[in-house]
Amino acid sequence: MRSRGPTSILFRRRVAVITGAVVIGIVAVLFAKASDEMGELFAHFAARWRWVPLVTTPLGFMALVWVTRRWVPLARGSGIPQVMAARDDPAGAVKGLISVRTVVAKVLLTMGAVLCGASVGREGPTVQLAAAVMNLSHRMTRVALRGTVVIAGGAAGVAAAFNTPLAGVLFAIEELAAAYEQRMTLMVLSSIVIAGMVAQTLAGDYVYFGSVGAYLPIASAMIVVPVAGIAGGLAGGLFSRGVLALATGGSALTRWSKANPVLFAGGCGVVVAALGVATGLTWGTGYGAAQAMITGADAPLWFGPAKFLATLATAVAGLPGGIFAPSLAVGAGVGNLLRELFPGDQAQAVVILGMVAYFTGVVRAPLTAVIILAETTASRGLMLPMFAAAFLADGASKMVCREKLYHGLSRTFMTR
Known part of the structure; x- marks a missing residue:
């Protein structure tokens, strides 16, 4: 008993x-x-x-x-x-x-x-x-x-x-x-x-990116959401495909990186350092830049692509470290690019939609992406457009990279 x-x-x-x-x-x-x-x-x-x-x-x-x-x-x-x-x-x-x-x-x-x-x-x-x-x-x-x-x-x-x-x-x-x-x-x-x-x-009872409270009218959302969802999803899928290719692929570069991991890491470090020195903005998590863009500050259009490359170079180098925060920063850069296409819409809302879409494209977890951005920006009034952008991004990401990033990477640990 x-x-x-x-x-x-x-x-x-x-x-x-x-x-x-x-x-x-x-x-x-x-x-x-x-x-x-x-x-x-x-x-x-x-x-x-x-x-x-x-x-x-x-x-x-x-x-x-x-x-x-x-x-x-x-x-x-x-x-x-x-x-x-x-x-x-x-x-x-x-x-x-x-x-x-x-x-x-x-x-x-x-x-x-x-x-x-x-x-x-x-x-x-x-x-x-x-x-x-x-x-x-x-x-x-x-x-x-x-x-x-x-x-x-x-x-x-x-x-x-x-x-x-x-x-x-x-x-x-x-x-x-x-x-x-x-x-x-x-x-x-x-x-x-x-x-x-x-x-x-x-x-303390803080909001990760600060209380933004972004909002987008339905008429504007019907135009912005499809563009943000598809663009962010494709970019996120491209990132995942690049990481998985070097982690589990069979290309000549993948074979060389596995045979010479320390030298390859040094090469990745050169890429990260060159981008950081040239821009001054791509170092670290990118939290400060992302927060500035979320609150409506102007940022250089090259930030998104530059941060994308810095994060990709870091992710494939073999260092311990995550991609959540850097991916949110890249997503903010994507949203910053989209602001140029929709100058009449609320800048904060467009940036957040870019973040949701790109983050979903990378991790392929649309519900998680929406809730994280809704809670870290206090933008619950934007949840319906975020959900739509996230699910569009999930579908767009699958077109570029069929396998989920974390699932593909987890297989490299299962044989140990």
């Missing part, structure tokens, strides 16, 4: 999930603050010695890739593909994909990438870190880790990283749990919300 009370498996499982969710909220905020500090340090460095990053950034890329491949190969890349691979074999993942060694290295190396000026974000690594926290909480309570809890941990990381609990829930269902059991218990969903609330309590 099964025991009840504090010694029962059900009680210990609840304690593990709730404790893990609270800790996820705490570590996500700490990681965010540390990453922001690294970004500010690099910004001061690049402003004082403008040309020096042409040397330090490529060397930093090479060093980070060498350390990653030599000591913690499972820490490379975003972190979301690792969690997707871990959900199918949680017992094996606790020794590799979401082990303490892997995630500690992931955090440190991601901050190192930010300090080098790489076009990376912390959101993807936060997902892997959050899944590892769930692993630890279950080990401490002596409860077996299940695939659904790995998913919940990862999604709680999204909620905490963006201060958007609802986006975490949708990401769990739409992306992390795709092609997997879609039933999520109340306790698992609660962990996502708890992590988001803890992060909000610690970081």
